[in-house]
Amino acid sequence: MEIKITFPDGKEQSYPAGVTPRQIAEGIGPGLAKAALAAQVDGLNVDLDVPINKDAALRLLTFKDPEGRDIYRHSSSHIMAQAVLRLYPKALLAIGPAIEDGFYYDIEFPEPITPEALPAIEKEMEKIIKEDIVFKRRELPRDEAIRFFADAGNKFKVELIRELPDDAVVSIYHQGEFADLCRGPHIPSTKHLKAFKLTGLAGAYWRGDEKREMLTRIYGTSFADPKELKEHLALIEEAKKRDHRALGKELDLFSFHGEGPGFPFFHHNGLVLYNQLISFCRAELYKRGYMEIKTPIILNEELWHRSGHWDHYRDNMYFTDIDEKAYAVKPMNCPGGLLIYRSRLHSYREFPIKVAEFGQVHRHEKSGVLHGLFRVRTFTQDDAHVFCLPEQLEDEIGKLVELILYFYKVFGFEDVRIELSTRPESSIGSDEMWDRATRALQNTLEKMKIAHKINPGDGAFYGPKIDFHIRDCLKRTWQCATIQVDFSMPERFDLTYVGEDGKEHRPVMIHRAIFGSLERFLGILIEHYAGNFPLWLAPVQAAVLPISEKHFGWAEEVRKKLEEAGIRAATNLSDEKITRKVRTAEMQKIPAMLIVGDKEMESRSAAVRRHGAGDLGAKPLEQIISDMLKEIAEKRIKP
RNA sequence: GCUGGUGUAGCUCAAUGGUAGAGCAGCCGCCUUGUAAGCGGCAGGUUAUAGGUUCGAUUCCCAUCACCAGCUCCA
Numbered sequence: 001m002e003i004k005i006t007f008p009d010g011k012e013q014s015y016p017a018g019v020t021p022r023q024i025a026e027g028i029g030p031g032l033a034k035a036a037l038a039a040q041v042d043g044l045n046v047d048l049d050v051p052i053n054k055d056a057a058l059r060l061l062t063f064k065d066p067e068g069r070d071i072y073r074h075s076s077s078h079i080m081a082q083a084v085l086r087l088y089p090k091a092l093l094a095i096g097p098a099i100e101d102g103f104y105y106d107i108e109f110p111e112p113i114t115p116e117a118l119p120a121i122e123k124e125m126e127k128i129i130k131e132d133i134v135f136k137r138r139e140l141p142r143d144e145a146i147r148f149f150a151d152a153g154n155k156f157k158v159e160l161i162r163e164l165p166d167d168a169v170v171s172i173y174h175q176g177e178f179a180d181l182c183r184g185p186h187i188p189s190t191k192h193l194k195a196f197k198l199t200g201l202a203g204a205y206w207r208g209d210e211k212r213e214m215l216t217r218i219y220g221t222s223f224a225d226p227k228e229l230k231e232h233l234a235l236i237e238e239a240k241k242r243d244h245r246a247l248g249k250e251l252d253l254f255s256f257h258g259e260g261p262g263f264p265f266f267h268h269n270g271l272v273l274y275n276q277l278i279s280f281c282r283a284e285l286y287k288r289g290y291m292e293i294k295t296p297i298i299l300n301e302e303l304w305h306r307s308g309h310w311d312h313y314r315d316n317m318y319f320t321d322i323d324e325k326a327y328a329v330k331p332m333n334c335p336g337g338l339l340i341y342r343s344r345l346h347s348y349r350e351f352p353i354k355v356a357e358f359g360q361v362h363r364h365e366k367s368g369v370l371h372g373l374f375r376v377r378t379f380t381q382d383d384a385h386v387f388c389l390p391e392q393l394e395d396e397i398g399k400l401v402e403l404i405l406y407f408y409k410v411f412g413f414e415d416v417r418i419e420l421s422t423r424p425e426s427s428i429g430s431d432e433m434w435d436r437a438t439r440a441l442q443n444t445l446e447k448m449k450i451a452h453k454i455n456p457g458d459g460a461f462y463g464p465k466i467d468f469h470i471r472d473c474l475k476r477t478w479q480c481a482t483i484q485v486d487f488s489m490p491e492r493f494d495l496t497y498v499g500e501d502g503k504e505h506r507p508v509m510i511h512r513a514i515f516g517s518l519e520r521f522l523g524i525l526i527e528h529y530a531g532n533f534p535l536w537l538a539p540v541q542a543a544v545l546p547i548s549e550k551h552f553g554w555a556e557e558v559r560k561k562l563e564e565a566g567i568r569a570a571t572n573l574s575d576e577k578i579t580r581k582v583r584t585a586e587m588q589k590i591p592a593m594l595i596v597g598d599k600e601m602e603s604r605s606a607a608v609r610r611h612g613a614g615d616l617g618a619k620p621l622e623q624i625i626s627d628m629l630k631e632i633a634e635k636r637i638k639p
Numbered sequence: 640g641c642u643g644g645u646g647u648a649g650c651u652c653a654a655u656g657g658u659a660g661a662g663c664a665g666c667c668g669c670c671u672u673g674u675a676a677g678c679g680g681c682a683g684g685u686u687a688u689a690g691g692u693u694c695g696a697u698u699c700c701c702a703u704c705a706c707c708a709g710c711u712c713c714a
Contacts, residue, residue: 201708201709202708204642205642519714575672576676577673580675586675
C-alpha cells in the first residue's frame, strides 16, 4: 500500500506504508539524513524510526528548528543524567527538560556535589557519546511504569506518573543501562550530540515548591556545531563583562545602599541618561497629541479598594498612616489618572484622550529577587492612558504598536517579539468585557500581520495585554512595553463622556508603557551598549584634553563653546601627560575626545578622537560642533 | 521569601587565633607633556553589625543586615 506524504513546502510524494521518517530523509539526501534529529508527523513530534502508516504531513526536524533544538537538548540532558548515574549510582533523577539556550536536570544526590564535579561528568558524557548508544522507546501501561520506577527507588518519577490519567500509556526511553521516564522524542543515538558544556550548578526545589525537597540542578547547553557552542559561551562571558551593576559603579551612574535595598540612587551621570530617555519620550508624545500629568505617590487606601488593587495587588503594596487614616503608596499610576479624568466632564469630541505620566511607583518585591536596575522596589513607568470610544479601540492599539516599534528602532532594537496575555485567575470584570478586550488586541495584531505568541492567564488583573520583548545584542530578551485594554476601571470609577446623543456613555481605556520601567530600560541599555552610549545619550559627550598647561585657556574656551551649543563637555586640567588623559577618557567611555595643543590653539581647532577609534585629525571647532549636533539630533547609534 | 555562598581601604583583591597588606583611585610635590598608565611622597581600615567561645577574635561559633548565584515571582 502506498501513502502520501506532504512536505512543509506543500510538495507531496508517495511512499510505501510503514516508511520511517529516517528512510524518507535518506531518500531526500544524505545531508538531511545526517541532520535530521526527529520528525513531526501531522504536528506530533516523533522519533525518526517510527513507521508512518497513513497519509500524513511530515516535517523533518533538525537543530535549526526550534522543536529540533529542544529535542536535541532534551536528549543532552538524558546523556548527562546517564553520566551522573554512572558516577553517582545512588543519585535520584527528578526532571530534566530543555530550556531556552540549553537544558538542566534536577537530581537528588546522597551527598552534595560542587562545581568541581562537573568536568568529570562532562568526561563521562564524552564517553557515552563515543559509545554511540541508541535511544529506544518503550511504551507501557501506567501501573507497570509505576512499578518500574518504584523498583528503581525513584519517588520523583513515581509521583509524576501517578498524576497521569489511569489509562495513560507511559513511555520510557532506554539508552544502554540507562532508562528514564520521557514523552520523547529523542535524537537517534548519543553520538548525534556534537557539542555541549555543563554551565552551572544550582539548588532548585522539587516542583518549584520551597516546602519540598531541595534538589541539585545541573545546567548545560548543547549545539549541533562546536563553533556555535563557542559563540554562545562567548556571549555569556561578554554579558558578564557588561553587567550593568559593575558598569553603573565604574561610570558613576547609580548606586545601591543598605539603607534602602532595591531603591536605586541615581548619580549625576545616571540621571543625565534617565533624563535623556524622558526628554526623548516626552518630545515624541507631544508630537502625537499626548497630554502629560503628574499624580501623588501616596493616596488614601480607599482608592485602592475601589480600583481593585487592594484585592488583587495588596501583597506588592506598601501602606502607611497619615493622621490615623490608612494610605497606600501607589504601585500603579492609573487610579490617580482616573481621578483627573473625573475632575471635569468629557465630550466624545475630545477622544481619543491620551494622557502620559512619568510616574514613580513602589512595589514590594521579595528580597531575593532584587537585581540591580532590572528588579527594584521603586521605578518610574513611562505610563500613559488612552481613553477612547469603543470603535476607536483597534485604531489606537495599532498606533501604539507602531509607536513602540519606532522607539525600539531608535535604540537599535530591531528584533522584537510580541506576546498576548489573557485573563488570569485573580481578576475583575465580566467575561464579555475580557472577550471584547482580548479580541481588540488580537484583531489589531492580525490586521498588522504581526506574529505573536499567546500566554494564557498572564494578563493584568483588570485586562488582557500585549507585551513587547526586545532582543539585545547578546541575544537576550527583555520584556519592556505593554499595551493593556481595560473596560473595568472606567466602570469602577464611573468614567463617562457625553456622546453625540447628549447622553452619558462609558469610555474604554488603554494602559500602556513603552520603556516599561525607565530604570530597567536603562539597565538594558547599559548592557546593550556595554556602557558605550550613543552620543545623544552619553552623560559626558566630549572630553576636552589640553596637551599642557599652556593650552588650558583654549581648552576652557572650547568647553564653553560646546556647552553653549548644548553639548555636555568636560575639560581635564590635570597636569598628567596627554596619553594619560586619553586613557582616562577612554576608560570613562566618553564618545568624543577633543585634544588641543599648540597647533589647535593657533587655528582655533581641536584634534578629534572618537572612543575606540583613535585619532581622526584636527577640525575647526565650528565644524566639530555642527557635526556633533547633527549626530545628536539624528540620535545616531554609531558615529 | 527559600537554599547555598560572600562581606577586609573609594575600587579590585592579599594575609593571620597574638589588633592587617598590595595595586588602582585620592591628596602633595617634581616633570610641561601630541593620542590607552611619567616619577617620588603622603594619607587612608573599630576587618558589615551585634553577641558568644578564648588570656587574646578580623580569623572559630551564633544572630542580624547587605550583596552574589539559583528557585519562586515580575516592569
